[in-house]
Amino acid sequence: MNNVPLVQILFVSTGLFFIGMYGLFSRRNLITILMSIELMLNSVNINFVAFNKYLYTTQLNGVIFTIFIITIAAAEAAVAIAIIINLYRSHHSIDVEDAGELKY
Amino acid sequence: MTNEFYVLMKFELLVALIIFILLFMKVGSSSWSNKKVLVAVNLLLLVNFVFGFFMNSDGTLFGEMFRTNKMVELQKNMLNLGALIISAQSYSWLKNHAHVMEFYMLLLSTLLGMFFMMSAGNFLMFYLGLELSTIPLAAICNFDLEKRQSSEAAIKFIILSALSSALLLFGISLVYGTTGTLNFSELPGHLNGSALQLFAFILILAGFAFKISIVPFHLWTADVYEGSPVAVAAYLSVISKAAFLFVFTSVLYTVFKPIAGSWYNMLFLLSVLTMFTGNLFAVRQNNLKRFLAFSSITQMGFILVGISGSNQMGYASVVYFLLIYIFSNLGAFGVVAFVSAVTGKENMDDYKAFYKTNPFLASVLSVSLFSLAGIPPTAGFFGKFFLIMAGAERGNYILISIAALNMIISLYYYLRVVQTMFMEESRATIERLPVNIFAKLAMLVCVAGILAIGFVPWIYHYIYALSL
Numbered sequence: 001m002n003n004v005p006l007v008q009i010l011f012v013s014t015g016l017f018f019i020g021m022y023g024l025f026s027r028r029n030l031i032t033i034l035m036s037i038e039l040m041l042n043s044v045n046i047n048f049v050a051f052n053k054y055l056y057t058t059q060l061n062g063v064i065f066t067i068f069i070i071t072i073a074a075a076e077a078a079v080a081i082a083i084i085i086n087l088y089r090s091h092h093s094i095d096v097e098d099a100g101e102l103k104y
Numbered sequence: 105m106t107n108e109f110y111v112l113m114k115f116e117l118l119v120a121l122i123i124f125i126l127l128f129m130k131v132g133s134s135s136w137s138n139k140k141v142l143v144a145v146n147l148l149l150l151v152n153f154v155f156g157f158f159m160n161s162d163g164t165l166f167g168e169m170f171r172t173n174k175m176v177e178l179q180k181n182m183l184n185l186g187a188l189i190i191s192a193q194s195y196s197w198l199k200n201h202a203h204v205m206e207f208y209m210l211l212l213s214t215l216l217g218m219f220f221m222m223s224a225g226n227f228l229m230f231y232l233g234l235e236l237s238t239i240p241l242a243a244i245c246n247f248d249l250e251k252r253q254s255s256e257a258a259i260k261f262i263i264l265s266a267l268s269s270a271l272l273l274f275g276i277s278l279v280y281g282t283t284g285t286l287n288f289s290e291l292p293g294h295l296n297g298s299a300l301q302l303f304a305f306i307l308i309l310a311g312f313a314f315k316i317s318i319v320p321f322h323l324w325t326a327d328v329y330e331g332s333p334v335a336v337a338a339y340l341s342v343i344s345k346a347a348f349l350f351v352f353t354s355v356l357y358t359v360f361k362p363i364a365g366s367w368y369n370m371l372f373l374l375s376v377l378t379m380f381t382g383n384l385f386a387v388r389q390n391n392l393k394r395f396l397a398f399s400s401i402t403q404m405g406f407i408l409v410g411i412s413g414s415n416q417m418g419y420a421s422v423v424y425f426l427l428i429y430i431f432s433n434l435g436a437f438g439v440v441a442f443v444s445a446v447t448g449k450e451n452m453d454d455y456k457a458f459y460k461t462n463p464f465l466a467s468v469l470s471v472s473l474f475s476l477a478g479i480p481p482t483a484g485f486f487g488k489f490f491l492i493m494a495g496a497e498r499g500n501y502i503l504i505s506i507a508a509l510n511m512i513i514s515l516y517y518y519l520r521v522v523q524t525m526f527m528e529e530s531r532a533t534i535e536r537l538p539v540n541i542f543a544k545l546a547m548l549v550c551v552a553g554i555l556a557i558g559f560v561p562w563i564y565h566y567i568y569a570l571s572l
Contacts, residue, residue, distance in 0.1 A: 017274055024267060033263060040270040047277035056284045062277075065228055065286070069273065072235045079239050080262045083246055087255040099256040102327040 009050040016043035030084050030094045034077060041073045112163045112172050115180045118152050119216045123209055130205045138199050145208050146195075146542065149188040156181035164225060168287055171225040175570040179350045179423065180219055186343045186430045187215055192546035193438040194335035197445035207247060210240040211339065218347035227276050227286040230351070231269075234315075238265045241344065245332040257331025264314060264324045272311025278304035288359050295362040302366055309370060315348040318408065319378040322401050326385075329397040334441035337393055341400045342433050346426045349404075353411055353422050364414055371412045372503055379405030379510040387517050390452050392440050395517070396433070399476060402514055403429060406491055409507045413494035420568040421494040425487035427563070428475065431553030432484055435472030438547050439465050446537050452521065456530030462537055466525045468547045475554045477518040478511055483558035490564065 016039055023036030045066045052062030084094055091098050110117065125148070129136070136144075156177070164171040191208075198204050217236025224230035242265065246258035280286055282301050283294035295301055310321060317325040329337040360367060382402030389395040410421045442465065444450050459466040475484035488511065496504050539547075557563055 017270075020270070021267075024263075030259065030263075034266075037263070037266045037270060040267075041273065044270065044273040044277050047274070048280065051277065051281040055281065059284075061228075061286050062280060065231075065276075065280075068228060068232060072232070072239075076235070076239055076262070076266055079243055080259075080266070083242065083255060083258045083262055086246055086249060087259050090250070090252045090255050099259060101253060102256055102260075102330050 006050060006054040009046065009054075013043040013046040013050070016040075016046070028095050028097055030087070030096060031081075033096070034080055034084075038073060038077070041069055045069055108163060109165060111159055111161055112165055113170070114159060115156060115177070115184070116216060116219050118155060119212050119219065122148050122152065123212045123216070126205045126209050126212075130209075138201070138204050141204050142195055142198060142542075145204075146188070146191055149184070149191055153181065153184040153188050156184050168225040168289060169229045170220075170223055172223045175423075176223050176350075178567070178570060179222060179346075182427055182430060183215065183218060183343050183347060186346070186434060187211070187339075189430075189434050189438070189546045189549060190335055190338050190343070192542040193338070193434070193441055194333075194445075195542040196442055196540055197333065197335055203247075207244060210244045213240045214238075214244075214339075215343070218343070222347060222350055224351075225288050227279070227288075231273065231276065234272075235269065237344065237347065238269070238315075241265075241336075241340065244336050245328060245340075247333050247336065251331075253331035254333070255331075257328045260324050260331075261328045268311045268314030268321070271307050271314075275304045275307030275311065278307070288355070291359050292361050295360065297363045297366065302363065305360060305363060305367065306370070309367070312348060312352045313374065316345050316352065316404055317401050318374050318404055319381045319401070320374075322378070322381070325401060326389075326394045326397040330391055330393045334393065334437065334444050337397075338434060338437035338441060341396065341437070342430050345400070345404070346430060349407060349422065349426060353419055356411065357414065357419060368412055368414065368498075371408050372500065375405050375408035375412065375503065376506055377405075378402070378408060379507065383510055383513045383517075386514070389517075392450050392452060392455070392521075393444075395452070395521070396436060396440065399514070399518070400433065402510065403433075403476070405510070406488060406507060409495040409503060410491035412500075412503065413497050415494070415497060416568065416571045417490070417497060418494040419571040420564070421487075421490035423567050423571070424564050425491050427567075428483040428487040428554070428557055431550045431557070432472045432475035432482070435468055435547060435550035435554065436476065438543065438550060439469040439472070442539065442543050443534065443537070447534055449534060452524055453530075454532075454534060455521070455525050456528040457533040458525040461533055461535060464539065464544075465537070465547075468551055470522045470525065471551050471554055473518045473521055477515050479515075481555070481558075483554050483556075486558040486564075 020036045020039030024033055027033050027036060048062035048066045087099060088094050160174055160177045162173040198207065214237045217233045221230055221233030221237060224233055242258050242262035245261050246255050248254040278300055283291060285291060285294060313321040356367060379402055382398050382405055386395055386398035386402060389398060407422055407425060410418055410425065475482035478484045478488040492504055492507055
């Protein structure tokens, strides 16, 4: 299990982070945008757990931080989805292009 | 130990107590009318503010997770005062609203989150406070449920704040990877300015810059202010920004002190960009809420000039300026909020000949705008003076000249509003509006603050003595 070097794990997590950012900027559907944000937050989780396991084996800071990130991401998604439902009631669409009244 | 706990967490416990009182009233389906509830909440907030002056002490709790000192307590009480003023100003908006208690529960939860964030001694605690102060704020941006613009503003706010917290978290994870600790007190010893640490710092800076709307990350500001209810816009522009600036300044000055040479250049660039962009966009606005949004972006640029001083005076000038900013921006937002709640008008053209029909409101708005512009008898002048003095101690006169130039540009658009109210004629002017006692008191407090703070020297000396 320990023969995967840390660099490769960091490579995966950084890749995941920027894929998430790409999705956030390029997608038009609000639910997909939320999924991209989850991707970014999960890449942070991978980072924390990997650092904790490979570099600082005597402490638990990284793992505890991960648990809190997962919890708060769930809370954030709940509020965001509530807002999206309300947006759907007023705009009849969850496409970001349709929510463009406030500009400049 | 137990007594110490109650004393050190006094601010948090009081706000939590008010939230629970409201929660129990809501669950117990009390038959109180809106007006009664509003009077009770305002009184509770007043008690909260007054109690903030007593029993202040320094100390840490929970293994340095939570730390507090006299400076943090002063800052928390400034936020308490701001929340009280906003609550009093939003009386005319809330008195006919169906969900008053929910509004206050969400509003006070964000205040609680900011308090935890400001006394955080660890990145974990800091992150939890930050999210507690952000997520309910997105919910109250959407508080005009039936308005299209309100839900658009809320969705913009929640997505961009989630993005900013993801950036911040990635930065924190890299800091953890390179140093092995998350404690604010241990971090400075482990930071050595390596490339990875600088990258992590840039990500953390980006996260903060979203929250206090510094220029490359400011795009949500005007949209969210325009779409959300005016009381929430005032809360976002004053309380939320002040809390994040307090944390930002103290994190820069203590945790990231070893790489101060690097962040000075970043702040220089960001501050110049922020001042110019905020000013140039503010010139072309017609909606007063958008106008105040861009004016607040410009003010953030001036504050960055003060922060870049990176000494005791820098810290003191930022806190002093924010104290004045709370009064002046809330004075301006208070008038706009009142007019918007009663008549629904928010455009600059509607304010033509406003002075003839509503001399009191027009005077309050002009005094606040004078203070924001930094015209001498008002306190805004002294605030900006100390900010620029703090920046000048560093010896970077290019930055100081650019800041002075931007103050001149900003005079144009602040005075344009005053000119519209006092000098222009109009047939469709706003009729005479009776001002209720709460809004009137809040506005008078703002005006008194604007006029008095500049002339009471011990306030600045007191803040200076408490600074790091």
